[in-house]
Amino acid sequence: MSLIVQKYGGTSVSDISRMMHVARKIKATQNAGHSVVVVVSAMGHETDRLDDLAHQIMDNPTPRELDVLLATGEQVSIALLCMALHSMGCPARSYTGAQVAIRTNSVHTKSRIEHIDDEKIRADLAQGMVVVVAGFQGIDAAGNTTTLGRGGSDTTAVALAAALKADECQIYTDVDGVYTTDPRMVSDARRMPRVTFDEMLELSSLGAQVLQIRAVEFAGKYNVPLRVLSTFKEGSGTLITFDEKSMEQPIVSGIAFSREEAKLIIRGVPDKPGIAGQILGPISDANIEVDMIVQILGDDGNTDFAFTVHRRDYEQAFAILREVNDELGAGGVLGDAKIAKVSLVGVGMRSHAGIASTMFKVLGAEGINIQLVATSEIKVSVLVDEKYLELGVRALHEAFRLHEDPYEEEAERRRLRA
Amino acid sequence: MSLIVQKYGGTSVSDISRMMHVARKIKATQNAGHSVVVVVSAMGHETDRLDDLAHQIMDNPTPRELDVLLATGEQVSIALLCMALHSMGCPARSYTGAQVAIRTNSVHTKSRIEHIDDEKIRADLAQGMVVVVAGFQGIDAAGNTTTLGRGGSDTTAVALAAALKADECQIYTDVDGVYTTDPRMVSDARRMPRVTFDEMLELSSLGAQVLQIRAVEFAGKYNVPLRVLSTFKEGSGTLITFDEKSMEQPIVSGIAFSREEAKLIIRGVPDKPGIAGQILGPISDANIEVDMIVQILGDDGNTDFAFTVHRRDYEQAFAILREVNDELGAGGVLGDAKIAKVSLVGVGMRSHAGIASTMFKVLGAEGINIQLVATSEIKVSVLVDEKYLELGVRALHEAFRLHEDPYEEEAERRRLRA
Structure with missing residues (x-):
């Protein structure tokens, strides 16, 4: 039995029927004998909607209050996803960034994770619970709500995987892996079963963007095995490895x-x-x-x-x-x-x-x-x-x-x- | 200089322009020399929208997760209201129920307030800040998010006023006070400048409902002077008193x-x-x-x-x-x-x-x-x-x-x- 951290982005939970689909995937992972921690983003365009409300008030919304505002998006998702799991008879419990706690510095709207308390999560996992954590958010030393910046949910997932020494961190998105090139341009472009961390960084920054670069760097630093998969299509995705000495490595990836x-x-x-x-x-x-x-x-x-x-x-x-x-x-x-x-x-x-x-x-x-x-x-x-x-x-x-x-x-x- | 707790309901902050209107009223209160603590509800029908999402998933949504979900409504309001105050140059800081902290028992969806920590609020007020607190929500001993039930924001306001020994707790709503009877039925129904606590209880339970009964009982227990006013119409509203010995008391109110x-x-x-x-x-x-x-x-x-x-x-x-x-x-x-x-x-x-x-x-x-x-x-x-x-x-x-x-x-x- 292994411990898996799964992250589902906003497109994956944009409405209740997709939320139910994600819950089924999570339950299947647990049924396969794994412990599962889930990180989830705000539903669809919720973050944009909230951001727009703030900008109706001020051109430059106060960073502390913007974090309080935006953090609600993921909080809605964790509650609904837990309900979806409960509706399938799968025990689950939600945590906001503050509740875990995911401790960050105090740089509002782009804070950095400093430490993650893992006691509550480990206790819940030991009881057979699926643990659902709000992505993108944390809490600073003074108890203020903080956020990690756009795409921060990937970082939350990788940081949790590192703290929990998870066997794999799975990033579910709307593409089913990293391809040799854009399949829309080259019809026989091939999904790579694995790619090295350095290649991934180059491919991200060059436009084949499926993951937040910061999250990939974080994974590299803590040696977290990272896999990119599709929420909507079955498959094993692409594993991002940190071992570059593989004999089987092709010259050009x-x-x-x-x-x-x-x-x-x-x-x-x-x-x-x-x-x-x-x-x-x-x-x-x-x-x-x-x-x-x-x-x-x-x-x-x-x-x-x-x-x-x-x-x-x-x-x-x-x-x-x-x-x-x-x-x-x-x-x-x-x-x-x-x-x-x-x-x-x-x-x-x-x-x-x-x-x-x-x-x-x-x-x-x-x-x-x-x-x-x-x-x-x-x-x-x-x-x-x-x-x-x-x-x-x-x-x-x-x-x-x-x-x-x-x-x-x-x-x-x-x-x-x- | 007196300390005033003001509570604004969902209709009072249903969109950004109303939010700005409320901010102007708060700023005016502060400019008049008062310390102001504000309790705010979720915007318009946001609580209903969230509740509906939950019921799309389950007939009886898990109470713990329902609280996590519904609490986001007020969290959005405190952030936006602080921004509105900032946009007018009025210093303000928001707190969720957990951040204050408003400590409750663990009965999800209808919990009771047990204790309110007031250090942060007092420190902010001493610095000339307007303190904006999320209504309706709290935190239990285990760190779970709780809610006080529908209309719980009134209770939050009264409890805060009691804890802070405020000079007055002002409940802003869409009626401008308590009337001798429904003005829609009797055209010369008169707004009562004051009403006793007992009369208010009878008038509430008999249908002339402007305040949550629980909040009025709470106010009575802690002897909090409570005033009902309109957000949209100037006036001094109706003061709910606990002194029944007034010589001027009419026979029928x-x-x-x-x-x-x-x-x-x-x-x-x-x-x-x-x-x-x-x-x-x-x-x-x-x-x-x-x-x-x-x-x-x-x-x-x-x-x-x-x-x-x-x-x-x-x-x-x-x-x-x-x-x-x-x-x-x-x-x-x-x-x-x-x-x-x-x-x-x-x-x-x-x-x-x-x-x-x-x-x-x-x-x-x-x-x-x-x-x-x-x-x-x-x-x-x-x-x-x-x-x-x-x-x-x-x-x-x-x-x-x-x-x-x-x-x-x-x-x-x-x-x-x-």
Whole structure:
């Protein structure tokens, strides 16, 4: 018998019939012999509704009172979910963040969990209860209600799993796992049975977002086995592992992409120490986040400096860069807001050279021009013209044979050897 | 400077614009130099909405979880009301029942307040804060959320006023005070500037319901000056006093009435000791509440026994009484579900005989037949045919000159004497 923490998001409990469906899943888990702790979010768009009420009163609602207000959303969910379990004869008890207690610091609307008291939960589990905990909320040392920020319920679930040393933390959502790339773009995209923690971080931040990055980091820190599953579709989802030494690890795990990119280039910058800071300083002062950064020193001792920003910041960044260009006496500013980013992600890249060159060959064979390249230990990202995005992703997915299950192949090979 | 506890009901905070209106009233009270503690109910029909969600899941929602669910309604209100006060530059802080703490017993959905911690509230008031407390809810010794039952916010307000030894507990509602009778029925019904605690109890239970009876009893027990006022109309409302020795007390204070009555009579019951218990026992076993009871011994040694029940229980009570009639060998059962009750209420009756006979004369002069009479120290109630209700109430209101202010008359008399 193992201890499982399950988290159900707002879409999973958006009405009473979905609430009943979730209760049936929980009961089935308990019937299979497991102890179950459930973390649940506010129903559907309840948090947005409450937030809107607050903003009808003030542009910047008082953070302490906003937390008191928003925390009611999850409190409604825990009570209703317990009733749903009771209606099926499944013993269950609800706890707010304050009741558990989930102790946080006092930074209202984005507090951090500091400690979780687990006595009540353990006592209830020992009695065969399902324990239902309100996500997203906690209590500070002075007894004030706090919240963890949007998506904080994932963090609550992972923190509870860590405190209880749970065997698995299952995040139920409306996707049934992490895919090799977006199935809406590549029809034979494959659900990965497992993905490493580092790959997951890269895939999240690159757009294949199914989990809160903070929750994944938290899981990594406390080594909590994390599984992403669908509330609405049966299946074993994707397990996020922290063991990167697996022999079976494929070289490339998945392909992330983003359309929201814009590229800026300032040419012919006199190359001096600190020039990158002089260029990017004013951009960051304007609170514009910079993603990829590339600098190429030309023959003439002048530098071409390129970087990408989110498309919504393009106009502002371009204007700032024009001023910088004039100050530095550089050779002019170019930009393009119609570009996309494609990234190959895989921990296997660490030990395999040549992934980038294969990627370039595949894209070149399709006539796709690469505008910028950036690499890290476990990913290679390229910028391409937006209109080539689908073509590029599909070609790479095919070339790296991501539709095939590497574990099955490995098993096949072993069978042949034996 | 005095300490005032104000309570605003659900209608008073049913939307954001009303919430802002309430905040302005609170701020004005503070600006007038008072310390203010506010108790607030759930917005509009929020409690009903939540209760309905629970009943979509179960016919009898688990009491513990129902309390967790319903308590969110008031929690939303305290947060929004504090924001509304902040938006006007008025410092304020919210507390749930658990945070204050309002400690109750563990009887979920109808718990009783046992103790109120007042340190946090006193500390906030000392800092010039308005303290906003969630009505209706508390916390038991084990840390569970409890609720006080419908209308429990009035009780919260009175209990807080008692604990803080407040100078006045003001209950804001949608009526502007207690009237001599229903102004919708008698156009010159007069708002009473004050009413005694006992009169208020009689007027509440007889249908002129503006306050929860339990809250009024609580106020009486702890001698809390209680004032009923309108949220929407300026005025000084009605003060509920506990001093019955006032010289200025009128004989009759008000007229209460109810249409929801049904009368049952069992005739020719052989008169033996314990006969009343034999008749009413089966009625009370069926959880039917009996109001007026009258027994008349006839010449033949047989008794006529009459009583009233709520109109909704009439059919069931009639059937039970038919069985009792057969068992006792009595002379038959009569009933009438189309009757109304009219009651004169006034602590002055204690020292004035002849009120009942005046009442009978007034009704007789209008041709209204009296079907049943019951009297207590401070009221006289009669049953009349429902169709004569308005006529009777208006005639009595006129005859006892309830449209005239007895305090002004008294003052006038004093002026003339001087």
